[in-house]
Amino acid sequence: MTRSFPLRRSLVVRLTAVSLLIALGSIAATAWLAVQTTTRAIQQEQGQALSGDATIYTEVLGFAAANHTWDQVGPKLKALSDQTGRRIVLTTLDRRVLGDSGGAPVTLPVKATASVDPLHVDPVLLPQAGTSGIDPRAVGPYRLPAAEHSDLDGLARKVASCLTDLGFPSQVRDAASGRPQLTGLDPLAARYFAAKCGVYDLAEATPTEAAALAKLNDAVNSCLEAQKQPPVQLGLDFEALGETDQRRSQGCVDSARRAQLTPYVAPPALLFTLGPGGSQLPTFTLSKENLTRILAVTGGVLVLAAAITVLVARRLSRPLRALTEAAQQDRPAPVKSRDEVGYLAAAFNDLTARRERIEEQRKAMVSDIAHELRNPLNVIRGRLEAAEDGHLPFDRALTTSLLEETVLLQHIVEDLQDLAAADAGRLRLHPEPVDAAELAGHVAAAHADRAAAAGVTLTVSAHGDTGLTADPVRLRQVVSNLVTNAVRHTPPGGLVTIHVSSTVDEVVIAVADTGAGIAAEDLPHVFERFWRAEKSRSRQTGGSGLGLAIVRHLVRAHGGTVTAKSEVDTGSTFTVRLPKTDLRGEGAGVRDAQDPHVKGQNQPRDQKGITRD
Known part of the structure; x- marks a missing residue:
């Protein structure tokens, strides 16, 4: 009993400790993330209130991208105020009012609703800005004049009409720069009919775009040269042509684009959204009381997790204790759970x-x-x-009698050696081509005198192709043991027949007799060691009791099966089924005669046991 306590203590302590560490880590991480997320949402200029004012922010940002000053922002703010019901105030970074949707002057909150800068956009607020953070509506020098737009628009409509005739309809839409673009175009059409319909011509840069793009390339390459990086060539999508690693030049591209667009966009400003009449919108605050409340809830959850962990650990360790005690006392374990x-x-x-x-x-x-x-x-x-x-x-007469008993002793010892070798997987086989019918004839000839002395007729019946690959000595031992038992248990005037036949994959050897038979309750035990139907162990009716056990092991070593059928006072039939395939490399304990690891490989094969039980 005392030896089970360390196991229980170790299991409970380790399980509890691991569970508490996991609970503590997860709770602490959750609490820390909650506090940090809430604090950041309050402190950032793009706070939580912005989620309800996404339309205002997007529209004001679009105005800044399309205008280089805020002079005409008043009507835009008034329209947005009428649409959303909010009062909107726009100021410079030093809080000088640039525009107001109307109403009496109000005291602005300490924190602005958002910062409006089309060249530094939060991708979360405007996903179209991508990783560059530049509003795609800020086109600057890339805006097409009326003549270039007219030419491209005509070309775009011709391309769209060509693709429509080919079964690929598309629509023409103007981008922020005024460049016509095809939308809804099937990728297959763009790939296979681009040259035929003039898609490549539509993608060519106009003089205005080419001039702006050349200046941008010069600025980008100057930046890369300062970083000792190779130059790049940008396309209209502002990506380096043919470059596989865009991250290498992305920083220089973004900084050069901002420098190029700065004169064309409005300067950064602060956006304030207020309630009706200029009242401030409700905001979240994380006071000491709120922080204390979060910590208290976290501690309570941790205590509850610790209590549950201890209970679960004790419950899990209880059946293990019972299992350990059962093992120490060498008795069955009284555990009935289904886990x-x-x-x-x-x-x-x-x-x-x-x-x-x-x-x-x-x-x-x-x-x-x-x-x-x-x-x-x-x-x-x-x-x-x-x-x-x-x-x-x-x-x-005396020496003959002593020799018979000595041979019997040797017989029993050799049988035991064969069984021990089979149990250890060291039963050696030497497979070679064998004719089962011919082998059965040799066995019958060897037992002819014994059968005649017992008054038993011994015959062989063969049908079909009975060739197979097997160990001839061990196979003869199998048939000899079966024949010996059949002759021994067949009364004078009886008949013992060795039937040899074949199927596509197997050779079947059946030894049938007309003897006393075996009772149905005894039939399952006939292949057990030292088992005899005669409990008196008389040698007049039984051998050593090992012959059939050896037969079963030898047949299994060949990859086959052996079965027994019998009826009392009618006779018995023992059937051996052996595969015709090569035994080399198959089965535990089976070795080829040329295996260098088999001792005595060059010695003559053992002929013992050919007429054994």
Whole structure:
């Protein structure tokens, strides 16, 4: 029990600490961002009140972009005031009034609603300005005179008519500079019919645009030269032609454009929007009380998060404690939850049950091995003691009897070695082309005398192409064990038949007998080690009890299957199905005869076990 406390303490402490750190970091970051965002919204000239006055700001900014002074701004402010119901006041940066929508003089707020400067526009307030911050309506020297506009407008309409005839309609719209542009044009038309319809001619700069663009290029390249950067050539879209890295020259382009447009736009001004009658619009303030309130709420949320984290950590650690105690006491874990811990407990309980079954099987196997070895050893010892005491003569009959028991011992030990090699994945196979029908005939010939002595008829029946790739020694061992068992359990006058047939992918070897058969409840156990239907373990009716277990391992090593069908007083049939494919490189423990890592590769193949159980 004491060994589970460190695990519980470590889990709870670590889970709580990590959760609290995450909660503290997220809450602190949220609170800091909220305070910073609110403070910035209050302090910035483009404050929160601007969201309701976007129309006013955009219209006033457009006036500044199109006029180089504020002299005629009064009517614009009056119209916007009538439209929005706000009083609008425009001043210079030193708060000298430039225009007022009307009414008695009022005291202006400390902070302006917004700063109006067409050359330094906040992209959030006017997304069309892009990253340059220059109002696209500020065109300055790029504004087309009437003659150039007329020529381009005629060309644009011809291009649009040409594209319409080709099935790509578009519209002609004037940009802020007066340059006609095609809108709604399909990109495919611009690509495939540009030359045919004169789209490229429409994109050519006019003399006015070319002169302004030349001055801009000179200014930009002078800036780049001062920075020891290569010169660039700008197009009408103010982007460097052919340059892949626009960021390299963007700073010089923006500064040169501002310098070029400054004489053509109104100077920066402050915009004030007031309520009806000149009253100030409500604003947000972040006082000490508000700051204290935010901190208090943050602290409360943190305490609540800490409490919930501790409860969750304790709840999560409880089943782990039970699982740890069960592991220490070597018993199943009483965890029934349907989560990851429950799955872990179920896996632990399955592992515990398997370990108990394996331990029971180990004990049973040790007992079986001891029993199997005890019988021949007792016979050998008894006969040697009888001979030593003079009760039996030291003649050929005695040595023959002792040799039979010694061979039986060797038989059992070799079977155990084969099973141990199969369990460890070290069962070596030497695959080569084999004719299963021919191999079955050799096995039948080897067992002919034993079958005749038992009064059993042993035959072979073969059909089809029975060639496959297999280890001939191990395959003969499989068939020999099945035939030995069949002959042993078939009464005199019975019949044992080795059927060999084939399918497209398999060779089938079936050993059928007309013996006593196996009961249905015993049939699932026939391939278990040391299992016999005769519980008396009599060797008159059973061998070592390892033959069929070895058969199963050898068949699996070949990538095949073995099954058993039987009826009491009718007979049994053991069927082996083996693939015809090459075994080399397939399956655990299967090695080619030329594998340099297999010891004894040049030694003769082991012929043991050909007539074993």
